[in-house]
Amino acid sequence: MKEIKLKGLDLSVYVETLDNGLDVLYVPFVNKKNYFVSYATRYGSETTTFTPVGAKNNIKVPDGIAHFLEHKMFEQEDGTDPFSYFSTSGTGANASTSFDNTQYIFYGTKNFEDNLRFLLRYVNEPYYTDENVEKEKGIIAEEIKMYEDMPDWQCETKLREAIYKVHPRRVDIGGTVPEIMKITKEDLYTCYNNFYSPNNMFLLMVGNFDRFEASKIVHEMLDKITNKEKPEIKKIVEPKEINIKNQTINLPIKVPKIGMGLKVSAEELSDYDDLILDLYLEMLVAICFGPSSEFRERAHNKKIINNFYTDWESISGYKTLLILSSTNDPDDLINEIKQEFKNISINEDAFTRMKKVWIANEVKMADYVDSVEDNIYDDMIRYNKVIPNKVDLIRNLTLKDLNNIISKIDFDNLAVIKFIGKEKD
Amino acid sequence: MKYTRKDLGAYKLHLINTDKFKTIMVRVSFRSPIKKEEITLRNILSNMFMQSSKKYSSKRALTIKAQDLYAADLQTNNSRLGNYINTDFYLTVLNDKYTEKGNFKDSLDFLEEIIFNPDVEDGSFNEEKLDIVKTSCRSALNSIKENTSNYSLVKMFELFDKTSPSSYRMMGYLEDLDKIDGKNLYQHYLEMIKSSLVDIFVIGDINEEEVTKLIVERFAINTLKKQRVPYLLEEKKTRSKKLTDKEQIEGSQSKLAIACTVNGLSQYERNYPLSLFNIIFGGSSDSKLFKVVREENSLCYTIYSVPNKLDNLILIRAGIDKDSYDKCITLIEKCLTDMCKGNFTDSDINMAKEYFNTALEELEDSESKIINNYYMMELIGTDTIEEKREKMNKVTKEEIIKVAKKVSIDTIFLLEGVKNEGN
Numbered sequence: 001m002k003e004i005k006l007k008g009l010d011l012s013v014y015v016e017t018l019d020n021g022l023d024v025l026y027v028p029f030v031n032k033k034n035y036f037v038s039y040a041t042r043y044g045s046e047t048t049t050f051t052p053v054g055a056k057n058n059i060k061v062p063d064g065i066a067h068f069l070e071h072k073m074f075e076q077e078d079g080t081d082p083f084s085y086f087s088t089s090g091t092g093a094n095a096s097t098s099f100d101n102t103q104y105i106f107y108g109t110k111n112f113e114d115n116l117r118f119l120l121r122y123v124n125e126p127y128y129t130d131e132n133v134e135k136e137k138g139i140i141a142e143e144i145k146m147y148e149d150m151p152d153w154q155c156e157t158k159l160r161e162a163i164y165k166v167h168p169r170r171v172d173i174g175g176t177v178p179e180i181m182k183i184t185k186e187d188l189y190t191c192y193n194n195f196y197s198p199n200n201m202f203l204l205m206v207g208n209f210d211r212f213e214a215s216k217i218v219h220e221m222l223d224k225i226t227n228k229e230k231p232e233i234k235k236i237v238e239p240k241e242i243n244i245k246n247q248t249i250n251l252p253i254k255v256p257k258i259g260m261g262l263k264v265s266a267e268e269l270s271d272y273d274d275l276i277l278d279l280y281l282e283m284l285v286a287i288c289f290g291p292s293s294e295f296r297e298r299a300h301n302k303k304i305i306n307n308f309y310t311d312w313e314s315i316s317g318y319k320t321l322l323i324l325s326s327t328n329d330p331d332d333l334i335n336e337i338k339q340e341f342k343n344i345s346i347n348e349d350a351f352t353r354m355k356k357v358w359i360a361n362e363v364k365m366a367d368y369v370d371s372v373e374d375n376i377y378d379d380m381i382r383y384n385k386v387i388p389n390k391v392d393l394i395r396n397l398t399l400k401d402l403n404n405i406i407s408k409i410d411f412d413n414l415a416v417i418k419f420i421g422k423e424k425d
Numbered sequence: 426m427k428y429t430r431k432d433l434g435a436y437k438l439h440l441i442n443t444d445k446f447k448t449i450m451v452r453v454s455f456r457s458p459i460k461k462e463e464i465t466l467r468n469i470l471s472n473m474f475m476q477s478s479k480k481y482s483s484k485r486a487l488t489i490k491a492q493d494l495y496a497a498d499l500q501t502n503n504s505r506l507g508n509y510i511n512t513d514f515y516l517t518v519l520n521d522k523y524t525e526k527g528n529f530k531d532s533l534d535f536l537e538e539i540i541f542n543p544d545v546e547d548g549s550f551n552e553e554k555l556d557i558v559k560t561s562c563r564s565a566l567n568s569i570k571e572n573t574s575n576y577s578l579v580k581m582f583e584l585f586d587k588t589s590p591s592s593y594r595m596m597g598y599l600e601d602l603d604k605i606d607g608k609n610l611y612q613h614y615l616e617m618i619k620s621s622l623v624d625i626f627v628i629g630d631i632n633e634e635e636v637t638k639l640i641v642e643r644f645a646i647n648t649l650k651k652q653r654v655p656y657l658l659e660e661k662k663t664r665s666k667k668l669t670d671k672e673q674i675e676g677s678q679s680k681l682a683i684a685c686t687v688n689g690l691s692q693y694e695r696n697y698p699l700s701l702f703n704i705i706f707g708g709s710s711d712s713k714l715f716k717v718v719r720e721e722n723s724l725c726y727t728i729y730s731v732p733n734k735l736d737n738l739i740l741i742r743a744g745i746d747k748d749s750y751d752k753c754i755t756l757i758e759k760c761l762t763d764m765c766k767g768n769f770t771d772s773d774i775n776m777a778k779e780y781f782n783t784a785l786e787e788l789e790d791s792e793s794k795i796i797n798n799y800y801m802m803e804l805i806g807t808d809t810i811e812e813k814r815e816k817m818n819k820v821t822k823e824e825i826i827k828v829a830k831k832v833s834i835d836t837i838f839l840l841e842g843v844k845n846e847g848n
Contacts (some may be wrong), residue, residue: 087776090783142744150572152571364519368790368791
């Protein structure tokens with residue numbers, strides 16, 4: 001087991017890789033009562049076209065299948081309900097599916113070792129039948145409908161559809177009701193067998209537990225699982241152009257919203273390490289569009305901004321900035337944002353202050369088991385490694401590099417959507 | 426962890442000394458009996474605190490100051506506690522050990538500035554800034570139907586009892602928004618500062634004497650208040666016949682909101698058997714509602730119940746297909762009848778007790794939860810963590826059944842999702 005000290009945070013991550021390729025990360029806390037455990041696969045909703053191991057040809061599985069599979073993981077052959085199992089010790093359990101990963105979690109304060117055994121057992125023993133697959137369709141259809149009724153969710157989905165031409169990130173994580181109705185138990189086994197293998201997964205434990213005992217359990221339960229070959233995932237070549245540059249969409253809303261997507265080709269920025277590039281891009285948005293930015297003050301005083309949301313996401317070859325906001329004047333807000341993109345200039349004071357804020361936030365985050373879990377999890381998904389010196393990396397960012405990156409971005413490669421309320425009936 | 430409570434006359438100062446956190450959290454709570462027509466005013470006021478102050482003339486200046494204090498986090502929040510409205514200021518800041526000497530003191534100065542030195546001239550808040558806040562509040566109120574789940578609850582409460590504080594909307598009301606101007610807002614501010622009951626909490630790795638001195642110097646509140654309104658709402662007689670209603674909205678899913686009255690509870694029942702009842706009935710992913718309505722009948726994705734202890738209510742919420750309405754209601758009623766008949770097992774009870782125990786243990790890992798625990802002890806005389814653990818573990822099945830029998834479904838509202846194709 002290798003120790004990786006998280007500099008400045010009084011925490012260490014202990015890492016071991018099993019012979020079958022599974023990465024196991026232990027982050028023990030001495031002064032907390034709770035723990036948080038996540039067992040994850042690097043497989044999410046956007047992998048729907050691939051050549052299964054041993055097969056000759058590509059197959060396309062229904063959209064939403066990774067999420068469907070996540071639901072069905074909770075089905076056990078002996079009838080045990082994982083929720084009930086964890087409940088007996090007052091432990092919370094859940095699972096979630098994202099575009100590029102799926103995780104199974106439990107969190108609580110007691111019975112860590114048995115709970116860990118249980119997690120490792122149930123995620124490694126799928127049990128799908130025609131009957132239990134059919135039964136789940138009603139539940140998932142209601143879940144999809146729930147999201148359909150959330151205008152903010154709709155806006156985000158529409159925005160991705162406008163940005164990407166072919167990439168499956170265009171499709172909602174849950175899929176659509178007609179697509180999930182097509183799912184069969186055979187489809188589920190195919191996906192499970194191809195993507196739930198140790199070298200595509202990791203196990204992360206954070207908080208109050210004994211790492212030596214935990215490691216014993218991990219070896220006892222998982223050493224016997226052999227690695228599988230990896231399936232060939234169809235490479236998707238996403239063009240540089242924005243799919244739909246300008247559009248207006250009607251939604252059942254009373255106050256308009258806007259969505260803007262900046263598609264940045266990572267090709268021109270390939271000199272930078274992926275993590276460093278992400279830090280710079282986030283810094284750019286924090287300074288230009290964050291709560292202390294001049295843009296925000298302007299928009300705020302003009303009363304054209306209600307709740308403003310920004311987020312960078314990565315797909316292979318691209319970094320994409322999503323901007324969503326509710327506004328009383330969509331045209332004016334869109335114009336303000338475009339102006340800001342045209343006239344970006346970063347002031348040294350703001351840059352230094354933002355670094356200070358980020359470093360302070362790293363230290364604050366270390367007080368909470370779930371925040372630490374979240375951060376390490378994200379790094380494992382995005383960079384496939386533990387980042388031991390984030391505080392130093394932030395400290396070493398330079399304005400020169402930031403300006404260099406800004407100079408290489410084409411700020412006109414933009415998708416713009418106005419969401420307008422429908423006429424009253 | 427060491428807890429000290431100091432009665433400083435105009436307010437109580439609660440100091441919680443613990444080395445478990447790298448941050449120090451300060452919470453200042455103002456509370457007074459709630460009046461429906463003042464909710465919007467209070468909301469706007471909380472927003473104005475975060476807009477500007479005398480010293481920091483804009484929201485941006487204020488944000489930059491907080492960032493300079495090593496990302497000090499300042500938030501305000503309004504909530505209803507039974508018959509009271511509660512306004513909190515939360516300040517979270519890194520301990521000086523991780524920043525520089527004096528940073529905590531400067532952060533307290535900042536908090537003091539925000540609360541006691543508002544952007545007021547000639548007895549009026551700045552009208553221009555007020556208009557910004559009002560515009561944003563109006564947009565939020567105009568968007569109320571976007572969150573169908575929340576909207577179904579609002580409509581259900583209007584049906585249940587418009588006059589009861591349990592139905593008050595903490596978002597505020599459009600009709601009250603228009604009446605607000607800089608002057609009456611300032612009057613409301615003065616009233617909040619002068620006549621509220623105040624509690625101040627500080628938690629972290631602190632020197633008690635030093636912190637007491639710092640607080641006393643800055644929080645010169647010196648009016649004495651007496652308020653003798655109970656926290657607990659009056660009980661509402663259960664209707665002899667259930668009240669049901671529906672409204673249509675454009676959407677795919679329908680939202681079900683149900684209010685159950687829970688009358689005749691003793692203080693003990695309210696704090697213990699009721700909590701266990703709820704966990705078994707609908708408060709967990711191993712509850713009767715979850716298992717029966719979702720897992721066995723595939724009728725929904727979300728379904729849960731939540732007790733509003735100070736309101737003598739349990740709410741049931743679900744997202745369903747409108748065609749399953751009758752079936753859902755029948756199943757929910759059956760789950761409740763089962764609870765009354767004692768159709769739940771010892772292992773259900775143990776599960777609920779374990780959940781409760783876990784929540785008690787986890788509480789100690791969070792500064793805000795620790796503070797809240799002491800706040801509830803102060804307000805409604807809840808037990809200490811140790812007492813809670815002990816009493817909960819002794820609750821019997823009979824006691825849970827007795828509480829179950831006091832739960833009656835009173836009002837059922839369905840916000841019916843209707844797809845309007847032709848877009």
